[in-house]
Amino acid sequence: MQHEHWWPRPYRFDALLAPGVARARDCAGGIIVVKQGGVPAPLLRLRHPHLAAVVAADCHHHVLAWAGGVPMARLAGRVPVAAAVRWTGQLLAALACLHDAGVVHRDVTAANAMVVGTDAVLIDYGLAAPPGSCAVAGTPASTAPEGWRGHADARSDLFAVGVLLYRLLTGRHPFPGPPFAALQRILHGPVAAPSTQAPQCGSAFDPLLARALAARPSDRFASAAAMAAALDAAQAAFKLHCAANGGLARVAGECRKNGNRNDKYRERERKYRV
Structure with a gap:
C-alpha cells in the first residue's frame, strides 16, 4: 500500500478515549494523538502551521503531532x-x-x-x-x-x-x-x-x-x-x-x-x- 508506514518505536498507547482515538506519549513525555483511518501518502510529507502534522501511519490509523486546544x-x-x-x-x-x-x-x-x-x-x-x-x-x-x-x-x-x-x-x-x-x-x-x-x-x-x-x-x-x-x-x-x-x-x-x-x-x- 502506498501509505503503509508502521509505528515508530517510541510510541506506546496508554489510554483509549473513544472508538478509534487514543492518547499516547512518546519517550520524551510529549503527547500525540492517534486517529482511526489510514491517510493518503502526501500527508506524511505535508507540513503547514495550521495543519496537524502526520508523523506516522499504517493502513488503519494515523498519528498526529498535536495536542490540546x-x-x-x-x-x-x-x-x-x-x-x-x-x-x-x-x-x-x-x-x-x-x-x-x-x-x-x-x-x-x-x-x-x-x-x-x-x-x-x-x-x-x-x-x-x-x-x-x-x-x-x-x-x-x-x-x-x-x-x-x-x-x-x-x-x-x-x-x-x-x-x-x-x-x-x-x-x-x-x-x-x-x-x-x-x-x-x-x-x-x-x-x-x-x-x-x-x-x-x-x-x-x-x-x-x-x-x-x-x-x-x-x-x-x-x-x-x-x-x-x-x-x-x-x-x-x-x-x-x-x-x-x-x-x-x-x-x-x-x-x-x-x-x-x-x-x-x-x-x-x-x-x-x-
Missing part, C-alpha cells in the same frame, strides 16, 4: 467576528496546502477545527482522499451534496468551511433539524442569511456564505484562495458596518443582547481579538 464547536457564536474571520482564513490557507497536494479532507467540521492558543489547526485525516473518491464519507450536517454521491472535491471542503463560519458567526447551524430534514436543506435549500440569525454582523457575510453553501459545486468558490479573498472583502465590509453603527463596542453589545455571547464574553474578546 479547544474545538470550535465550543466557541460557535461566542467569539468576536474578527476571531472567526482569522480562524477561517487560517483554515482556508491549510486547505489550500492540502488541495495543492492532491488531497481532499472530507471532514472539515467544528469538531475537527481546533483553536490552539489564538490560531486554528485542522486535525483528523481519517476520511481524507484524492478528489473524486467514490466513497461516501463525512459528517452529514457538513457534507456537500456531491459528497453524498461520492464525488467530493476541493469545493466540498469549502462548503464545509462555509458551514463552520456560519456557526462561528451566528451560533447556529445553517441546516438545522433532524438528519433527514437537514439533508433536504443541504440538497435543496434554503439557507437563512447569517444576517437574519446574527443582526450584529450586518449583511457583510451574506454573499460570501450564500456562495460557499451553494448546492451546486459550480456555484461555489473555485479554490480556497478565492474564498479567502472573498473573506477579506467581507471583513472589510463588516468594518464599514461597524463604523456606521457606532463601532465595535456597540456591535459587541448587540451580540450579548442577542444571546450570542456567554458570561465569559469579555475574557474571550480579549483573548481572541485580532
